[in-house]
Amino acid sequence: MTAPLKAVEGSVDLPALMLQLGRQARSAARVLAIAPTAQKNLALAAMERAIRVNAAAILAANAEDVAEVKASGASSAFIDRLTLTPARIAAMADGIKVIHDIADPVGAVTERWQRPNGMTIERVRVPLGVIGVIFESRPNVTADAGVLGLKSGNAVMLRGGSDSFRSCRAIHDCLVQGLREADLPEAAITLVPVRDRAAVGLMLSGLNGNVDVIVPRGGKSLVARVEAEARVPVFAHLEGVNHVYVDRGADLAMAKAIVLNAKMRRPGVCGAAETLLVDRAAAEADLAPLLSVLIESGCEVRGDAEMQRVDTRVKPVAEEDWSTEYGEPIIAAKVVDGLDGALLHIARYGSHHTEAIVTQDEAAAARFLNEVDAAIVLHNASTQFADGGEFGFGAEIGIATGKFHARGPVGAEQLTSFKYRVHGTGQTRP
Amino acid sequence: MTAPLKAVEGSVDLPALMLQLGRQARSAARVLAIAPTAQKNLALAAMERAIRVNAAAILAANAEDVAEVKASGASSAFIDRLTLTPARIAAMADGIKVIHDIADPVGAVTERWQRPNGMTIERVRVPLGVIGVIFESRPNVTADAGVLGLKSGNAVMLRGGSDSFRSCRAIHDCLVQGLREADLPEAAITLVPVRDRAAVGLMLSGLNGNVDVIVPRGGKSLVARVEAEARVPVFAHLEGVNHVYVDRGADLAMAKAIVLNAKMRRPGVCGAAETLLVDRAAAEADLAPLLSVLIESGCEVRGDAEMQRVDTRVKPVAEEDWSTEYGEPIIAAKVVDGLDGALLHIARYGSHHTEAIVTQDEAAAARFLNEVDAAIVLHNASTQFADGGEFGFGAEIGIATGKFHARGPVGAEQLTSFKYRVHGTGQTRP
Structure with missing residues (x-):
């Protein structure tokens, strides 16, 4: 376990910091896109172990968050969402095991056909790139979203609620440990180390093209803000009537x-x-x-x-x-x-x-x-x-109600795009 | 052949008109989404016939557009893109025949699996809804985009270059004739009847949720404007380096x-x-x-x-x-x-x-x-x-360089989304 990161506060140049994090995530995404399944699974197995081994540290960090929120007079429903228990931590580790065990969507050939001129065309799944996840009080989203992104070959930038900051950081430390053990870049799963809400606006701007899609996880007001402000695609469900x-x-x-x-x-x-x-x-x-x-x-x-x-x-x-x-x-x-x-x-x-x-x-x-x-x-x-x-997807990062790209439960497969691979023998176009 | 529509100009309340067109397109999209393949193909066959039968009228309308553009001193490349010939009109009709003959993507079940509780889940293709197409001088896009949208069960709103207005209108008349013969709503393929460029901005706003996606067909400046202003998803390629x-x-x-x-x-x-x-x-x-x-x-x-x-x-x-x-x-x-x-x-x-x-x-x-x-x-x-x-897609509405939803050549299949159909026998969730 590494020493916990300090939250960056106060005099930091936030736009510059966020842009740097975005660039590091992009660079990590390039590595993840071609990382073999075995290497990603090695990281996932290490993450699962780290969560179990460090359960006490996660609970201690969570207790600090809960104490602060209780002192501020939060509702009992809010405190419940924030609170971690040994059972909830075990469920988080179990969830990582489920993701470890599902099929790797990256590289799967979903269609293949031959043209009259002899060229073979394949449609093959590729990762989306960098996924920005903006969530509220549930700290377990750190692990759920981070590992689903990793399995699907994407880098993930996580921005949790400021009330759950210590809990998210403790969980994130475990994920980073797993990345390190598998020799994958640490920026593959970034926890934004600032509580300042302006960080959300910067992520929604796309960080100069370094964030490809935003997934909001939270109540209606969060989702509505994200939909209104985002300059990049959003996988969101507004309402389930x-x-x-x-x-x-x-x-x-x-x-x-x-x-x-x-x-x-x-x-x-x-x-x-x-x-x-x-x-x-x-x-x-x-x-x-x-x-x-x-x-x-x-x-x-x-x-x-x-x-x-x-x-x-x-x-x-x-x-x-x-x-x-x-x-x-x-x-x-x-x-x-x-x-x-x-x-x-x-x-x-x-x-x-x-x-x-x-x-x-x-x-x-x-x-x-x-x-x-x-x-x-x-x-x-x-x-x-x-x-x-x-649905049998193993896990989901959310449910999308839009018609584009992702619709319904968004699992590992929905966090991919595709490309066409064309195999020729010297064909030129008449 | 109906009497040609007059272009609406001058004192019209453009936002109100465009919103009305958007609502009519949405209403037509609901009908198209469940229209049987045979009915759509009936319309396509009638459109092909109408284009061939009315070739002289289309050429006459085009001659007026070309004369106006020549008088304004346009470049020869621009005039070439605008000019229709009997061969180009025949190619347009041939293109409709190709779309008539390709498989209907709507309703195709792309995946099917059974859950341990006995429920069967199917993933089935559904249309996107209303597709806005913004194009420049080539009048044949009217037919190409209109029929590809129809085949894929979508309503299409077309906004052509103001220089090709008469040509597009003559082609559009043939498409409407085909819709009528098949008893499909005329608003299934709408040609925006205004030359005012403000119409483009209104389409990019989404017309109160009545446009689901924008496809720009034209040069870099058009595509860049669309990407910058659109409040709805865009299928665009910016550059092919x-x-x-x-x-x-x-x-x-x-x-x-x-x-x-x-x-x-x-x-x-x-x-x-x-x-x-x-x-x-x-x-x-x-x-x-x-x-x-x-x-x-x-x-x-x-x-x-x-x-x-x-x-x-x-x-x-x-x-x-x-x-x-x-x-x-x-x-x-x-x-x-x-x-x-x-x-x-x-x-x-x-x-x-x-x-x-x-x-x-x-x-x-x-x-x-x-x-x-x-x-x-x-x-x-x-x-x-x-x-x-x-690629064997029959036709394309463009080539997309984004990673979301459509990527590469955008054919009929890429103009669909999907939904999950769940077949149960009374299952409730534990």
């Missing part, structure tokens, strides 16, 4: 289980359902039991007068509810005119994140899956599966 | 043929070579014949004193030559210290477009193809193959 549509062809028991899970398993994750849509043709039989299962599990249901007649515990709904990501045990509910009514509602209010239909009618399911414009569309499964781990 | 590296392992006859073709077949295309790099170990035998074949074909070669000693017809080279896209029969030439020297030079001066190595040494070729960071890397083939048609 996700719907579960219970069709006339649904099996009621399945619908109850899926709706309950989609909202209540973890109401705060981005894959949680925010609106329940029920087919008018199914409402008489299904609506009351669906509302009951939600309300009796502690969920507030908001609906119109018709909905309130079905269950008097339903609270009134307002127009803005239909486009709200509650992040809490609250759901808006609406009766719609069949599949077409559901499609219209989702086209109007959905956020292109995750949308589900429950039905035994294959034709209705096929139309829903085809016509809904969202990163993830599900038939007879819970929206809470919107997750890189659940 | 492409190299041919002749390695010590090269076959001289092949090297001469490739170098000559790479520069001189069409010196003005973006895939043309701009710099010749020759391995020092091959220079004594190969340099003089390589320089001769270029110079004797009418190419100006620029090089340092060493190069000028080898051939006195070589002109002096300046530092800026190494990063210049000549677009003319001029090439810069340099002796480098083997493969490593070539890789260093390309990393420093290359524009990530197209790079070629000529060698019989498979290990050197493999390192070059692996380590060079460019959209297209070739072994023993000419850089002039950097073209969607040559």
Whole structure:
């Protein structure tokens, strides 16, 4: 373990420092782009060990951060996100092991074809370059994002929340130790050593072309700032206003289980359902039991007068509810005119994140899956599966709701681009 | 054929008009996204017919544009780009037939896997939405971009050069006729009916989220303006500073043929070579014949004193030559210290477009193809193959040098995004 870095503060020339870090990251990215899988995995294995061996040091650093934040009167939810425990550190190390074990996307040939003139063209995966990650209080993002970037051959610049500075630094020390053991450049994973928020603005500028993409990990205000200011591409999801549509062809028991899970398993994750849509043709039989299962599990249901007649515990709904990501045990509910009514509602209010239909009618399911414009569309499964781990990607750096490049869970493969390799035997173009 | 549209000029509320066009394009994009292949192909076949049937009307409109431009004293190169001939109109119609015949990328399942819980996940291609195309004098871009967008299920907003306004309108009328015959919305292919350059700025703003991506087709100043101003993603190539590296392992006859073709077949295309790099170990035998074949074909070669000693017809080279896209029969030439020297030079001066190595040494070729960071890397083939048609894509809307989403030739497939379709049997997340 190296001596902990000092945070650079005060009289530093911040733009010059950040530019230097950007250049070092670019230079490291060139090395990583052609680093063999075995060398990257050697680093990952060493990082996993270092996290486990240095758990006490990480906890001590975290305790200082937590004490400072408690003294400043932060909310208990905020303190919870910041706090590390032995179990959370073990989970971080386990996460590194998962990334170690997934396939290296770099160098994979995804297509190959031959032209009539005999040239063979291959499409092969290459890293993106330098990934800037801007996150808030959860210190484990340091490890999660750093190792996912490394596996995919990218350099990563991490800028954590100033409240978690000591925790991130302690984790970062372990990552650097792994890089060193594998003889990879330390600038492959950079933790920006300044708490000054101006560092974020500089990263968003792209540092003279030395940052290729920004991944914001945090609440709506962070993501909105990044989207507004960034001069480089951003992999971000703004909101998950996700719907579960219970069709006339649904099996009621399945619908109850899926709706309950989609909202209540973890109401705060981005894959949680925010609106329940029920087919008018199914409402008489299904609506009351669906509302009951939600309300009796502690969920507030908001609906119109018709909905309130079905269950008097339903609270009134307002127009803005239909486009709200509650992040809490609250759901808006609406009766719609069949599949077409559901499609219209989702086209109007959905956020292109995750949308589900429950039905035994294959034709209705096929139309829903085809016509809904969202990163993830599900038939007879819970929206809470919107997750890189659940997709089998091993891990994710986030979920993207844009349509460009990365969409849905952003795993190692989505952190790559591609190039075309052309193998000729002297071909010239007529 | 409908009566030609009048250009909207003068007192029009341009922002309101453009926003309306954007909304109509968005609405058309929703229809196109789920339009069956047969319906899109019906439109394409009708468009091809309409172009052939209305060739005389297109030529007459073009003659008016050309007369106006000639009167204003435009360059002969500019007039040539603007001028349509019966052969060019036939080529435009042939191009529509090619797009008609390529596979529909929309709906293609590119990956499918099953999760341990039984869910099946598919990754399926979907259109991007609304593509804004900003181009200069070549009126045929109206058809090329319009039909490629249609085939890939996207709405297209076209903004041509004001000098080609009548020509573009005559071509656009044929496309609209095809849309109508196939019962597709006319706003699927919109020609912005204003010559006012402010229309470009409005498109670059994204028209309130109604333009998803901008494709600039034109010279450096247009592309630079688009890159600087656009608030939406851009598929653009800024420059093709492409190299041919002749390695010590090269076959001289092949090297001469490739170098000559790479520069001189069409010196003005973006895939043309701009710099010749020759391995020092091959220079004594190969340099003089390589320089001769270029110079004797009418190419100006620029090089340092060493190069000028080898051939006195070589002109002096300046530092800026190494990063210049000549677009003319001029090439810069340099002796480098083997493969490593070539890789260093390309990393420093290359524009990530197209790079070629000529060698019989498979290990050197493999390192070059692996380590060079460019959209297209070739072994023993000419850089002039950097073209969607040559790649077998049928057509391209341009060549992208960025690393995000589209890279290299941008064909129908690259004008799509994807979504994940999840097929469950009632799965909920533990």
